[in-house]
Amino acid sequence: MTNHKLVVRDLSVTMGKKQILNHVNFEVEDGEFLSILGPSGCGKTTILRILIGLLAPKTGTVHKDGVDITKASPSQRGMGIVFQNYALFENMTVLRNVEYALRLNKETKRQARQIAMEMLRHVGLEEHANKKPGKLSGGQQQRVAIARTLALHPDIILFDEPMSALDVDTRMTLRQELKDLQKTFKTTMIYITHDQEEAFAMSDRIMVMDEGVIVQIDTPENIIRNPADDYVRDFVIRNIQLKIDSLSRFAAVPEEGTGAVE
Ligand SMILES: Nc1ncnc2c1ncn2[C@@H]1O[C@H](COP(=O)(O)OP(=O)(O)O)[C@@H](O)[C@H]1O
Numbered sequence: 001m002t003n004h005k006l007v008v009r010d011l012s013v014t015m016g017k018k019q020i021l022n023h024v025n026f027e028v029e030d031g032e033f034l035s036i037l038g039p040s041g042c043g044k045t046t047i048l049r050i051l052i053g054l055l056a057p058k059t060g061t062v063h064k065d066g067v068d069i070t071k072a073s074p075s076q077r078g079m080g081i082v083f084q085n086y087a088l089f090e091n092m093t094v095l096r097n098v099e100y101a102l103r104l105n106k107e108t109k110r111q112a113r114q115i116a117m118e119m120l121r122h123v124g125l126e127e128h129a130n131k132k133p134g135k136l137s138g139g140q141q142q143r144v145a146i147a148r149t150l151a152l153h154p155d156i157i158l159f160d161e162p163m164s165a166l167d168v169d170t171r172m173t174l175r176q177e178l179k180d181l182q183k184t185f186k187t188t189m190i191y192i193t194h195d196q197e198e199a200f201a202m203s204d205r206i207m208v209m210d211e212g213v214i215v216q217i218d219t220p221e222n223i224i225r226n227p228a229d230d231y232v233r234d235f236v237i238r239n240i241q242l243k244i245d246s247l248s249r250f251a252a253v254p255e256e257g258t259g260a261v262e
C-alpha cells in the first residue's frame with residue numbers, strides 16, 4: 001500500500017436502513033487531481049467526511065502513505081478541506097482568517113503573519129488583507145478559504161463543490177488558478193463536483209459515482225472512449241455532448257447577406 005498516497009478499502013456506511021456507501025474501493029496517487037463526480041445524494045460528501053475523519057465508516061479502512069488512519073483524529077491526518085460556502089470567520093479580517101490556525105500551531109505561531117501574507121499573495125489578495133470577508137466577492141472569499149487551507153501545507157486537500165455558488169466566469173478563472181496552485185505546492189487534490197464539465201476540465205482521473213457505489217474510475221480520456229455502462233454514457237457523456245451541441249449552434253458560420261458579421 002505504500003506506493004499510493006491514499007488507499008481506501010471496502011468502505012460501507014449505513015444510516016438507519018439506508019445504505020449510503022456500498023463497498024467503496026479506490027486509490028489516490030501522490031500529486032493527483034482526482035474528481036468525485038456524481039448527482040446530488042450519491043454519497044460524495046460522505047466519502048469526504050470519512051477521509052477527513054468526521055465520520056467513522058461501518059466497515060472499511062483508509063491508509064495514507066501506508067499508514068492506517070481510519071481511526072486517526074482529523075488534526076492528525078495532514079488533510080485540509082475547502083467547502084462550498086467558504087466557512088470564513090466573518091468578524092475577522094482576511095489576514096486573520098488565514099493566520100488563525102497558524103497561530104494555534106507551535107511551529108508556525110511566530111511566523112503566522114508572514115506565512116499568511118505570502119499565501120494571500122499566492123491567491124492574489126494581498127491588497128484585501130485587512131478587509132472583512134463580507135466586503136469581498138464570492139470568488140475572492142473562496143480564494144481566502146483556499147489560502148487558509150494551503151497555509152497549513154496539508155498534503156491532501158479535499159474540496160466539496162467549492163465553485164457551486166460562483167458565477168461562470170469566476171469558476172473558469174478559479175479552475176486554472178487551482179491547477180496552478182497544485183503545481184506550485186504539489187498537493188494531492190480530491191475534488192467533489194456534480195458538474196461534468198468541471199470534472200473533465202480539471203482532473204487527472206474522475207471517479208464516477210451513483211447511489212453509494214463507484215461506477216467507473218479512470219482518466220477523462222478513457223471514460224469518453226470506453227464508458228463503463230449506460231449510466232456513465234447518460235450522466236457523464238451525454239450531458240457534456242448536450243452542452244457542446246447547445247454551444248455549436250452559435251459557432252455556425254453565418255451565410256452571406258445576413259449582416260451578422262462585418
Ligand atoms: N446524517 C445523515 N443522516 C441520514 N442520512 C444522511 C446523513 N448524511 C447524509 N445522508 C444521506 O446519505 C446520502 C448521501 O449523502 P451525501 O454524501 O451528502 O451525498 P452527496 O454529497 O453526493 O450529495 C443521501 O441520501 C443523504 O440524504
Ligand SMILES: [Mg+2]
Nearest residue numbers: 044045046160
Ligand atoms: Mg455533498
